[in-house]
Amino acid sequence: MKPAPFDYARPRDLDAALTLLGNNASAKVMAGGQSLGPMLNLRLAQPEQIVDITAIDELKLAEISGDELVLGACITHADIEDGRVPDVTGGAMRGVAANIAYRAVRNRGTLGGSLSHADPAADWVSVLTALDARVALRSTSGVRQVALGDFIVGALQSCLKSGELVTAVHVPKRAATAQWGYIKTCRKTGEFAHGQCAVLIDPTTASARIVIGALDAAPVVVAEPAELFGGRIDANYKTTFDVRVADRLLGDAGIVDAAQRHIHVTVMQRALREAA
Amino acid sequence: MHGRVDQHQGGQGVGARLPRKEDDRLMRGRGQYVADIRLAGMQDVAFVRSPLAHARIRGIHVPEIYRDRVFTAADLVDVNPIRAVSGLPGFKISEQPVLATGKVRQVGELVAMCVAPTRAEAEDIAAAVVLDLEELPAVSDMLQARSPGAPLVHEHWGDNVFLETNFEVDISAALDAPIKVSREITTARQCMAPLEGRGAVASFDHRLDQLTLHTAAQMPHINRTGLAECLGMDQGRIRVISPDVGGGFGQKGILLPEEVCLSWLTMRLGHPVRWIEDRRENLTASANCREHHYKITLYADRNGKLRGIDCEATVDSGAYSSYPFSACLEAAQVASILPGPYVMPAYRCRTFSVATNKCPILPYRGVARTGVCFALELMLDLVAAEAGLEPGEVRLRNLVRPEQMPFDNITNKHFDSGDYPQALQRALKAIDVDALRARQARGEPDGRRIGLGVSIYCEQAAHGTSVYAGWGIPMVPGHEQATARLTPDGGLELRVGVHSHGQSMETTLAQVAHEMLGVDVANVRIILGDTAMTPYSTGTWGSRAAVMAGGAVATACGDLGERIRRIGAKLLQQDIADVEFVGGEVRGVSGSVTLREIAHTWYRRPQDLPPDVDPGGLEVTSGYKPQRDSGTFSYAAHAAVVAVDPDLGTVEILDYVIVEDGGVLINPMVVDGQIFGGLAQGIGTALYEEMPFDAAGQPLATTFADYLLPGPTEVPAPRLDHMETPSPYTRFGVKGIGEGGAIAPPAAIANAVNDALRPFRAELMRSPITPHRVVEAVIAAQDAGRAAA
């Protein structure tokens, strides 16, 4: 299990990284290497050029700007877990970070890597979708921002174009009235989840973002959340939640196995029950 | 024979809780494993392996630039295939070419060998070799493999059955029993997943005219014998060295085709070569284990007394018969060990060792016992439910009683000693069954369901010549030998043919030597794992090392002690009858002489020795076998309390009690360690580990992301209680104990889960118990309930 030969560069500034990426269609970004490393070793990825972006200071910035938090792509899970970066989510992100994989993985794994890798069971993928975050993308030909729900297009698929990087994640401030719940179920500590649901629900505005992850595809953002609660989201949402509607929703999402649906529905119910 | 000779000799002998001597090296990262060995001019090997489970090889295309770096079966014409034949009647022989010829029969089978200065470059070459394969229909399900019309793994057999056995004691006598429960029970295919994978470094020593193979192996002498047969070499021209080994568990008890390939290659190229297995190779292409299927019926009276067992067991042996244990040891053992310590008048068991297009299997810690225990103990809980008894009670009514010892069970297994009911009663008391039933009735605030499961296992260990001669496999253990040698400064060197890869032999054998000679364990060196330095032995397997090597060391030290005493008597100028050897010195009425002085005199000042001294000197090789070689029986009662979330399917182990009887314990702390490690593996079998294959025979768990092992948060600290019923047949009353920890947990945990789910009428009869399977079982039971209503 040794990678195929590749060239390696660790530029100090973003433009140099973008130039390297732009010049070689077979170049690949490496951030924490926690997913890319195994893929290289298994020769599932055989890039000619690796561009290690962890020496670029700009990608490690973290600041609150107006109503949102901007986190550089190379912020690690541990940075968030340890509270080394500001927070606008009422502690939601910190709690999530602390339960990603194991500490060794959290020390290296990054936000940008996690989102770009687009594993359907990755925590940030569904959590930041529920928090309505956007990603900032950059290439030599320009910058753009994409809502996370649009960024992840399928299992292990994002809308990143060749030569493009995630530079930052923009997380909107959580409203004081919004309640947050997140549950995942894993076969063992540190494993990717096989059931995952993130809920940001606000009875005062009768709105909710409910995201079901750990499917075989991109996370499902429940389009009409009110349907799950008999047509209305209010302070009684924990009891009005209708498991039959949720089950049908998962069936519509293509999950034919009844036990799998039951686990996903249970996780959803508990995320709602936990929301606070 | 048993009992303590030594409590007074400084507390280092048999029974002392000494910290492990080897830990000083291993815990500081100073162990030396195969991958640490560097030889001048050494190059790395990577193999081209079959990507298909079953295919005819039409061609192997090697790029011109790599012609002298790639070797195929066409080059290895003088190498014999690996043959592991069992003498049991009807056994069908598989020939495993070390590099595939004609066709490939499993994913991962070796097709070509590529050599380069580094492993990465060797992998580059391997990636450039193109295989032209004609895919054949594969068979990856053992029951399907047994049915007519299945693709044939070895065409000339006419079917896919390595061996079928049948054992019966009057099953007709059980058929009218009022309780009859039948089920199908399955255990998953597993990988043993030692921390260190396989690996080998081969080189040739022209001075000694000797091939040297460093390999991570449990039984280096057996590897040498097998290697010599494949290479057509005299055994004296081969030296096998197994250095530190990072876990074996059975997976390193095999002659690997890779070892034969590397040995051939170093002789062909004239420089050392090495192959270090990577994790993907270990998971997908090394030996697997444990895949059993049972169709089983238990017959009992209303009071829960067993009337008989009727069973048909199938074991998936994979494509080839592994050397030396063969493809049939596991299944054929099922028939003989299924009844275990339970008393019954009738029994029938048919077994099938089935060939499939998968990796061969090897006996994994516990061998067939883990599957057998799982099947029988799950069924006993069903009998208990039918009879309206507590699971503990049903077992107490059927277990062999202490006054029946020694006891020959229905398959003629000879149980040497023990008090099985007491072990169970102690476990039930520790777990507090009444309190638990009350808690179950109250229910849990979080909605989870609590369950209690018990299981009993017994482990036949150190079974010797009489047992293995019957299997007729390439390896039959005889007398175990040890060499004890005093060094000129009074230190002790012990050479033994077993190996130590987690068993702590460097500590426990030193304790045995201390018991016999009073030498400080710090001054005892244990030399293992090298065919050039140690007496021939079948090695470390079958929980035999403490009994066999421990007995051999005791015998050799005893003989050496006698020589020491004789020289001491001469030096003291006393009659041999008037001196004794205690506390590391020879004492007589006139004074004493220390071991160190005796050694110094023998080696350095022979002029001081009397002329009629025994010329054998201070080095002795002696052999040992227990009085009976039918094996020692250690056993335990396990009791588990679990909480099951019926909606998520998760299982948490809340409490785990083990009451263990391993005979006289040489080092109770080492035994605790063996049990902890075994428990972790048993939890893996129960809840996590599974190597699935698709219909085309592709292994699906190719990394540890898919092959789940329990980690620290999944393994609770058990509560351990020891009983110490000596074996009447072995030195010190020791019993083999290395495997037991891994045998009983799957059954105890499954029984606990089923107990928890009984209100739902849900039942799980296969391992591992995954969340998906739990939820599936609950839903199935609810659907069945609705259909019935």
Ligand SMILES: Cc1cc2nc3c(=O)[nH]c(=O)nc-3n(C[C@H](O)[C@H](O)[C@H](O)COP(=O)(O)OP(=O)(O)OC[C@H]3O[C@@H](n4cnc5c(N)ncnc54)[C@H](O)[C@@H]3O)c2cc1C
């Ligand atoms: C044992 C283990 C367990 C894990 N368990 C979990 C878990 O429970 N939950 C979870 O969410 N995650 C888990 N992970 C994943 C981990 O959290 C990492 O976040 C993830 O591997 C990717 O982050 P990384 O920085 O290591 O990215 P890398 O491995 O360096 O890169 C991953 C991919 O993203 C691309 N990439 C990286 N950064 C950028 C960027 N800024 N712009 C564009 N493309 C980029 C790379 O080219 C590559 O394709 C686990 C990983 C391991 C090894």
